[in-house]
Amino acid sequence: MQIVVCIKQVPDTNNIKWTKENNLQREGMVSILNPCDNYALEAAFKIREKFKNAKITAITMGPSQAKNVLNYALARGCDEAVLLCDKAFSASDTLATGRVISSAIKKLFPKCSLIICGQYAQDGDTAQTGPTIAGMLDIPVVTNVGQIINCDIKMSIFKQVLKDGVNILEVKNPSVACVLKGDEPIKPLYVKDYMRSQEIGIKEYNLSDLELDKTQTGILGSPTYVFKAFKLEHQRDAQEIKYNIPDFLINLTKNGGKNG
Amino acid sequence: MADRKIFVITEYKKNQNVFSDLTFELLTLAVELKRQARENYNFELEVCATVLDSGIDADFNMLAKYGADNIFYVKNEKLRDYNLTYFSSAILELIKMKNPEIVLFPASTVGRELAPSVTSRLQTGLTADCTSCNLIKEKDKVKLAATRPTFGGVLMATILCKENPQCATFRQGVITKSALENYTTRCEEIPLAHLFETPSPIKNVEFIANEIKKSTLEDAKVIFCGGKGLKTKENFEKLRRLTEILGISLAASRGAVDLGLAEQEIQVGQTGKTVCPDLYVAFGVSGAVHHISGMSASSKVVAINKDQNAPIFENCDYKIVADAVEIIDEMLKKLSSC
Helix, strand or coil: CEEEEECCEEECHHHCCECCCCCECCCCCCEEECHHHHHHHHHHHHHHHHCCCCEEEEEEECCHHHHHHHHHHHHHCCCEEEEECCHHHCCCCHHHHHHHHHHHHHHHCCCCCEEEEECCCCCCCCCCHHHHHHHHHCCCEEEEEEEEEEECCCEEEEEEEECCEEEEEEEECCEEEEECCCCCCCCCCCHHHHHHHHHHCCEEECCCCCCCCCCCCHHHHCCEEEEEEECCCCCCCCEECCCCHHHHHHHHHHCCCCCC | CCCEEEEEECCEECCCCEECHHHHHHHHHHHHHHHHHHHHHCCCEEEEEEEEECCCCCCHHHHHHCCCCEEEEEECHHHCCCCHHHHHHHHHHHHHHHCCCEEEEECCHHHHHHHHHHHHHHCCCEEEEECEEEEEEECCEEEEEEEEEECCCCEEEEEEECCCCEEEEECCCCCCCCCCCCCCCEEEECCCHHHHCCCCCEEEEEEEECCCCCCCHHHCCEEEEECHHHCCHHHHHHHHHHHHHHCCEEEECHHHHHCCCCCHHHEECCCCECCCCCEEEEECCCCCHHHHHHHCCCCEEEEEECCCCCHHHHHCCEEEECCHHHHHHHHHHHHHHC
């Protein structure tokens, strides 16, 4: 059984530093594996515990720096890692990204049973790439998956977490699952894990390997584009409270936000 | 051209027999875009609501009241419960038939998987979780300019789409719904039975409802939110106790959730929930824009942070430079003594 886990390298937006002028400090920004994707990997490993012959491939699209997250995925226990890298891929929007990844899956893993993605990426947070990959492959997708209860070649059973309850869904494979970030801590890695990762190595594919045309990817292949980017405006004038803070807060709470 | 269309994908709450608030908010937005088209660009946009169900008693008049000029109703037994395959193929078919220029989707759990499932099959773009949108003229064409937080919410980006339909999703609470005084509507039932003949590859086995939900964060009147500054789970639990004593709602920032202080379910911000309470008190929240975008609609905001340069202080009505944990302790002490 083949499982593909789609992962993404993201800037660590939790540790953003601001300049004195309150601008984003881009220097020294650290890249990490998108937090949800760690749980996507974990979900795949759990399936392999049951089906020992399951082969898990981590795949990402990005520049060569994205090898870091692939090496990490290998160290965590993936059997294979694939980097989709081409200048023509850069500045792809979610549709073009979905096109590149789905083309790669179609070509490299035609017999893939399950594709697992993180529910959303910490940087873009569109939560679209998973459903887009599914749409391009014309296969079913389930988002907000809290647990993959079972998965074999023919069928998956997913626990979908909704606002008002959980949904148990039986889905024909191949399918796409977008998994939520779990609560369990991620196991630390050791040197031996990274040594294993080095031994396996990363496979790289470019535009022509995937038989794509450059009008289908990057800026040319993206229907959306950023017209302008700006900082959020602030609309409140803060009044500083220095004394009797607990009383102030308790009163404000009791009055539903009205002071006095 | 007379019938240029804007689609609003409606959401129907079966158990309550009503359309969701977000449906009316999207209709309000569509009416505003219609106004801009008429006043600024001299063309008519027809607001069309799509309804998918097995036969409902809901008041279609409500859709008209919030601005639907036209209702496209696909009625089929297979649409009784939400099923992505059936719902996305019905919407896809409606779009192909009616050719709207703009499609607005709800950014609900369902909408967020439905929208990209439709747009990827149409090979068009989708701007997710927008906070506002307008019509603008770009290269001689009137385009939907949809604005959303990006880069973890640090920046806002206005996105345009080269293809039609131009699609966007909006979260509940970012638009204020407003009803029309005079309205008329037409309802057209569209049989699409052929779409539902093949069984869906997705089968609903069981739905297990949550136990009595006290109240949802989206509807809360007062919210205390804990951030990374609370540092430990014990401190976060103190804040939880405080909210229980005061009978109000508890939320967490992404920083707190990532540190494992709180459950993701109560996360507020770009990657969590969007809230609009009367009072929002942030305890030890730094206030990165991805957080602000989830709570900026709150009426009054109080921020408590040790760091007087914390960005949250630029987005609050009351600024308190102090250790949030100490304040929580003092409040607990006061409340237990009275």
